Structures are given as C-alpha cells and as structure tokens.
Amino acid sequence: MSLETRVHWRIDPAFSLEVDLALPSDGVTALFGRSGCGKTSLLRVIAGLERIAGAEVSFRGERWQHGRQFVPLHRRRVGLVFQEHSLMPHLTVSGNLLYGYKRTPESLRRHHPDEVAAMLGIDALLQRPVDRLSGGQRQRVAVGRALLGSPQLLLLDEPLSALDTQTRREIMPFFSALAAQADVPIILVTHTPDEVQAMADRVVFMSDGRVDRIEDLKQALARPDSPLFVDSGAASVLEGTILGQSADGFVRFGNDRVELLLQLDKTPKQGISRLRIQANDVAVSRRPLDQISVINQLPITIEGLEQWRPGRVLLTGVLADGQRLCAEITEQSRNTMNLAVGESVYALIKSVALIN
C-alpha cells in the first residue's frame, strides 16, 4: 500500500469529502462514481492542487502532505491529464510536449520525445499550433506531455469524456497501451464503465464523498449488483493475447487453456488484450452444440447462480484458465435445465467486443 490519502474536506454545507484510502502504487486504479461524488476533488487533493487543512497524502513513503508540511505540485512529479482542452495555446504541439521534458533532470527522464510521439501517433503534428488539432489529437498530446515529464504517478481526470463516441473509440487503444506500457501507476477518474473495463486493474467505488469499496476489476465484475453494470447490464472481461489468425480467417484470442475466435475488421497488434462479453450475449448448454451459428463454445464450471432482475438469473462460471464468465439466463431455464453450482456446462458466446 503506498498511495495513502486521508482527507476530511467540507466542500460546501451540503457536501463533504471524507476519504481514508490506501492504494497499491502499481497498475491502473479507477476512481469510479457518478458526477458530483467527489472523485475529482479527491484527485485534486492527491495532486496537491487543493491544500486542505488536516489532509494527509503520502506516496511510496514520501510525505506529500502531513501536518504543516506540504510538497507543492511542481515538486511531486505527478502527471496530470484533464478532461477538457488543457494544452498551452501559445506553444506548438512540440512546445507542449517538451514543456515538462525540459524541466525534468536528465537522470530522471524515462522516455524520449520521439518514442512518445510515435507511440501516441502524433509525430506528424509536432509543428502544429494546438488550436488546429482535433479533440482526440489534443488529448493524445496532453498524455504525451504528461509522460515526458517522467512522472512517478499519472492522474487522469475523465480524459475521454469530452470526446465524441467515435473519437473515444479511436483513442481508447492509446490509453490502454499507456496503461500497459507506461510503467507508472495511473489513477483514472471516470464515470464510464467502458473505460474501467478497458483500462483498470482495480476500482475504487465512490458515492457522496465517500469510498464505498475497493475491488480488483475481476471482483468488481463478479458481483451482479456491481455499479459497473448499471448502464449496460452485467458483463465479463477476459484477458488474453492475440494468438494470430486461424485458417478460416478468424483472429485467435486467449491463452493455452482457453481460446476464442473473433471476427474483426483488421488484425490488432499482438499483446495483452481485453475482451468484454455482455452477460446477455452468453447462453449455456449441457453439451457442445453443432448445427448452431455460435462459434465460441467454452466449457465452464458453475460457481454461482444468483437471482438478479425479476425472472433473471446471473450465472457465474469459471473457465479452464480460472477467469470468470457471466451468463444471464432466465429463471425458467435454470429450473428446466436443473443447473446447480459445481456442474460443468458450455458457455455459448454470441458476441464479444475487443476493448483494448
């Protein structure tokens, strides 16, 4: 546990932020909750943008705020990416990218500007004034700029929410790559389950200025009442690698124990990826079926059968590699099939989305 934050902040008479939070300083942590739940305020306290009396923040044993001691933001080496346009309008793309780089001692620099520009696909834009960039390009430059400051912690405040769906889909892979490659702990403030599922390793659920619970993504997706399911229903996230192309043109995804065939427009880059599978896109059968349009049929062991919505049951199964897969079935099906915990069945997966 090495990012510790304790804060009691009465933001206005009707709302206060009361948080005592300890997080591991690796991977991607999502602060998830509705607008106004205090997640951005918490992020600002962690960054040192708000100096709240009595708050305590420490990172990897370094006291950022404690009693009267307060390390100002410019000495914390924290990267920030905001929701909206935050590039410096008087500088070009390259001026923005290098702003933090120039201020980072050489011994602490971990990235080269060319490498970051290439990774984010902005190498052709370097000499452009920032007001001639699209929304997605701006956010990529903002991320590159933060990375080139070689931060020891990266804070992203709803970095995608000002973008339209199309642009978001385009730049999501960059953020996912960032999460996987940047080698720096990331805290992501978001109210979008998609972003959590695509990027996060753990989720801090917040509401009304408080932390409700902290869960690994897998745990968070394993319970039917997860707040992540409020918008679009229950879903599972499977991790795996792109294994290549099958003889009949499908993209093979998975690992040595579990393999799915995906139909994609283009073959994605090799590497760790995530799939999202909506629970209501999964059916179960007692035995594998031929003569059916569903290609992906995976054996699972039933781990849980929970009443969910009226007349609906959420079935949680364990795949051969230990990952979990949820299926939404009717109560009637459960009864006629006489399903019980511990039994082996086949999950018939009708559609998947590659989210990362």
Next chain:
Amino acid sequence: MLGLSPTDWQAIEVTLRLCVYTTLILLVIATPIAWWLAGNRSPARVVVQAIVALPLVLPPTVLGFYLLIVLGPRGWIGSTLESLGLNHLAFSFEGILIASVIYSMPFAVQPLTEAFSNLGRRPTEVASSLGAGLVDRFFTVILPLTKGGFVVAATLTFAHTAGEFGVILMLGGSIPGETQVLSVLIYDHTEAMNYESAHRLSFLLLMFSFITLSVIYGINRRFAIAKL
C-alpha cells in the same frame, strides 16, 4: 521647442518620471493582488476589491488629505522617517509617487484581474504538474497568455497617473522639479491668467490621453475601459 518654457519641460520630465515609476511599481504590486482576486471566492475578496477600487470613487482631496496626515512631519510614517534622520514625505517626489501608486491601483488591478479570470487556473495547474515553479510559471505561462491584460494595465496606469491632480496638489504642492507635474502646472498657469501656456500643455495632455486610449482599444477590444 513647441513654445514650451523650461518650467514646462521640467514639469513634463517630472510627470514622465512619476508615470514610469508608478507603472513599474504597480505592475509588481498589482499582479499578485489581481491573481489572488481572480482565484479567490472568500468574503475577504470583497473587502480587498472594495479597498482597491476606493480611489475610483473617493475625491482625490480625501486621499491626499489622509496621505498628508500619515506621510507628513507629524504623521506616524513621516515622523518615524524623521527620527531615523530621513525626510518626511510630504511635498516630495517620493511622497507623490506613493500617492500615485495608491491612486492608480484600480487601473492596474482591474484589467489584470479580468485577464487572470479569463485565463483560469488550468494552464498554471498543468505547468505545475510539469515541474514549473512559481516564477517559471509566471514567465512561461501566465505572462505570454495575458500579455494583453498587462499592456492595458500598464497603459491605463501610465495615462491615469499623467492625469492626476488633486492628490498631488494636496500632498506635494507645486515644487518645480520635485512635485510640479503637468496638471498642477496647468492649474498654476491658469491661476496666473497665463492662458496661452495653459492651453499648450492642456492640448498636449488631451492628445496624449486620446492616443493612449485609442491604442488600448486597438490592442484589446475585450477590455471595457468604460467600466473603470
């Protein structure tokens, strides 16, 4: 030249010196005040705002009177200076400089506050996160992005100082080469029925003010001078 007498030239020199010093000092003082005003929402803000704006509504004689009391030989600042072996500040250039700084304060603070409010905190927050300290942020982010505000503040301060009369007459009197500025000399010329000299200097000031305001409007239309 221009039919101006040596006294006139001396007054112009004092006036320019007063304007330049006042402007430089005020830019230094007004910047932090304006920054604080632009980002603060506490009740203290209202008080500071009111104090800064006081010279806009106060008769110059009132301000001049109190400054004379405080800075003069029997005032606490004046007498402290005298007990240290220095001169009190009434009827001196330093005295009218202090008076000008206070009297022109709103003309520097208000355009800067507006510029800083328009800028918002985001650019400096980003710069901090990228390792820029306070001074660094000021010169690489705030100044380049609020140039217009600084130009307007400096020009207005300069022009307003050139037009000061009441405060200076109250505190500084009319000592040639020390406190006799253009506006005071025009008054002296008029008193002496020397209308031709008064007219020359008045016309000079009129043109100066007109050109200054035209320049400000030309530079930045967003700053509404009418508000000041």
